[in-house]
Amino acid sequence: MTNHMKKLCEIFDGIIEERIRSRSSKVVEVCNDVLDSLLNINIGEATSELSRSEMVHLFLDLFVAGIDTTSSIIEWIIAELLRNPDKLTKVRKELCQTIGKGETIEESHIFKLPFLQAVVKETFRLHPPIPLLLPHKCDEPVNILGFNVPKNAQVLVNVWAMGRDPTIWKNPDMFAPERFLECDINYKGNNFELIPFGAGKRICPGLPLAHRTMHLMVASLLHNFEWNLADGLIPEQLNMDEQFGLTLKRVQPLRVQAISSA
Numbered sequence: 001m002t003n004h005m006k007k008l009c010e011i012f013d014g015i016i017e018e019r020i021r022s023r024s025s026k027v028v029e030v031c032n033d034v035l036d037s038l039l040n041i042n043i044g045e046a047t048s049e050l051s052r053s054e055m056v057h058l059f060l061d062l063f064v065a066g067i068d069t070t071s072s073i074i075e076w077i078i079a080e081l082l083r084n085p086d087k088l089t090k091v092r093k094e095l096c097q098t099i100g101k102g103e104t105i106e107e108s109h110i111f112k113l114p115f116l117q118a119v120v121k122e123t124f125r126l127h128p129p130i131p132l133l134l135p136h137k138c139d140e141p142v143n144i145l146g147f148n149v150p151k152n153a154q155v156l157v158n159v160w161a162m163g164r165d166p167t168i169w170k171n172p173d174m175f176a177p178e179r180f181l182e183c184d185i186n187y188k189g190n191n192f193e194l195i196p197f198g199a200g201k202r203i204c205p206g207l208p209l210a211h212r213t214m215h216l217m218v219a220s221l222l223h224n225f226e227w228n229l230a231d232g233l234i235p236e237q238l239n240m241d242e243q244f245g246l247t248l249k250r251v252q253p254l255r256v257q258a259i260s261s262a
């Protein structure tokens with residue numbers, strides 16, 4: 001693990017070095033990305049607000065926080081769709097009607113894909129990538145709905161259990177994306193029954209990026225390939241057991257066959 005982290009730090013440091021060099025060369029390519037913004041506030045190294053090592057570790061944090069979570073939700077989305085072929089057919093039909101054959105999926109298509117968005121929300125409800133969010137500490141004693149939470153208490157929010165609570169959701173164990181077509185609930189932190197990214201001032205800062213990445217990746221995968229379970233498995237045989245950890249992994253990694261639909 002330490003070796004992997006060291007290797008990642010070296011890669012990030014190399015990218016920073018390359019960008020610094022290209023910025024100081026005559027041909028300046030303006031990327032206007034996070035790295036450029038950090039380098040802009042870092043101009044005049046001696047008085048810099050952020051050291052090179054802090055910059056590398058910031059990228060490491062973003063990488064670690066964004067990779068497992070995004071890949072986990074994408075794996076669960078594909079698994080749920082393969083277990084529920086009628087929903088898979090519905091998403092693919094929506095994609096065909098919205099995006100032409102051979103056309104590249106773009107960010108502007110996402111809002112035109114309500115069923116795909118519902119599939120993503122439904123998967124977050126059942127399989128939130130960080131099932132207990134991150135631990136929080138209570139600054140002041142507080143009473144919430146009759147429960148006293150003392151100062152300094154560590155608070156874990158069980159979003160996994162909230163997603164399966166029958167007092168909140170009808171047929172909570174059923175994969176039914178349609179439930180989100182009939183309501184305005186989203187995961188942006190305003191609807192407390194669905195907060196896989198947290199809520200409030202410590203809400204995941206990667207939410208806007210994750211929202212785009214997930215939809216674009218799933219839409220591209222489903223639009224360009226026909227998907228089947230590997231090893232001749234039928235949908236009912238697919239093992240959907242979850243393994244608890246900081247992120248919610250599948251007990252059995254998903255094995256699939258993808259055939260180009262071009």
Ligand code: HEM
Nearest residue numbers: 062065066069070129130133134196197198202204206210
């Ligand atoms: C499906 C994708 C993702 C999910 C479900 C997710 C979920 C979360 C959750 C639950 C938290 C803790 C919120 C809390 O404290 O209550 C968090 C924090 C964080 N996430 Fe994400 N995240 C995702 C993607 C990303 C991406 C793509 C990035 C960055 C590129 C990112 C960066 C971070 C960072 C830096 C924090 C810590 C923020 C803080 O301490 O205030 N996340 N995320």
